[in-house]
């Protein structure tokens with residue numbers, strides 16, 4: 639079987655990895671001159687499940703996706719994997735309620751997710767914090783370009799190869815993993831673009847003490863070679879990838895508000911902007927396109943693309959190869975593009 643994949647971001651590369659391991663032949667067509675050059679081109683991305691108060695088809699997807707990502711990363715040796723944990727700060731009342739419900743309804747073992755008070759959160763972080771947190775000790779960050787390269791090891795791909803007419807490709811099935819460009823082929827898909835920017839800052843003596851990832855609406859990663867990644871802005875009203883100075887200021891300001899003092903002396907050394915894709919219900923769009931026999935889609939990975947793209951790849955491989963599905967029927971229906979018809 640030959641499967642054509644449009645898009646060499648992490649969604650397309652994860653698909654190629656899973657399909658190759660299943661014994662079929664994926665071929666990736668990437669419009670630009672490099673893999674992981676769109677939304678997937680950030681130096682590091684944070685991976686964690688998307689938290690919901692309830693256990694529902696959506697949470698089941700992210701729970702499975704997080705577990706799948708952890709075991710996938712463990713099998714690679716050079717992806718810049720830093721599983722040093724993440725503290726999701728409880729910086730408002732809503733989060734306090736929601737995280738307690740998450741703990742209760744998800745039923746995870748304490749070794750994988752638990753609430754910690756201010757003192758313990760500060761000890762885990764290595765820097766003083768003003769809030770307690772939801773702590774996920776296995777969460778962390780990964781280098782997206784390296785992850786894409788690892789996924790693509792041994793896979794045939796074409797760069798500078800924008801596909802205009804996917805029906806002309808010689809393949810048994812086609813998968814659209816081309817981010818917002820899926821709209822070009824199916825303009826009625828309810829997808830939206832959300833621009834965002836990350837900021838890289840040179841560390842200070844104090845910020846070097848940070849030992850785990852902090853999430854507070856924005857996020858800060860521990861320093862790597864003297865540089866922290868701060869993320870990220872969200873602008874539904876913009877869809878360009880030019881960097882904006884005011885976004886760096888916003889990322890620093892979010893840190894200053896949530897971990898006062900840690901921002902002192904941090905200087906901007908680099909930045910990157912890109913466009914994410916979300917669907918109308920903020921859940922990925924993964925499955926067979928209605929009315930099309932062998933055309934599939936994996937997009938709308940929003941701000942959790944690292945974990946959702948690898949789970950989406952396993953689900954699509956099951957569908958294409960007619961294997962028992964790795965996700966429940968409710969979750970598959972919640973992901974399907976048919977949900978919007």
Ligand SMILES: Cc1cc2nc3c(=O)[nH]c(=O)nc-3n(C[C@H](O)[C@H](O)[C@H](O)COP(=O)(O)OP(=O)(O)OC[C@H]3O[C@@H](n4cnc5c(N)ncnc54)[C@H](O)[C@@H]3O)c2cc1C
Pocket residue numbers: 644645646647648649650667668669670673674675676677678679680682683684685686799800801802815816817818819820833834835836869870871910911912913914915936937938939940941942943944945947
């Ligand atoms: C600022 C910012 C911070 C983020 N932080 C995180 C984070 O910390 N953790 C996390 O999990 N996620 C994060 N995300 C989201 C994550 O990056 C995305 O969900 C993920 O990269 C989406 O991957 P993708 O492969 O679907 O899209 P993309 O990476 O955009 O890939 C789509 C590819 O398709 C190609 N393409 C388009 N049209 C065609 C065509 N016709 N033919 C061939 N190729 C085509 C494009 O060139 C592109 O390379 C962040 C996003 C942004 C913008």
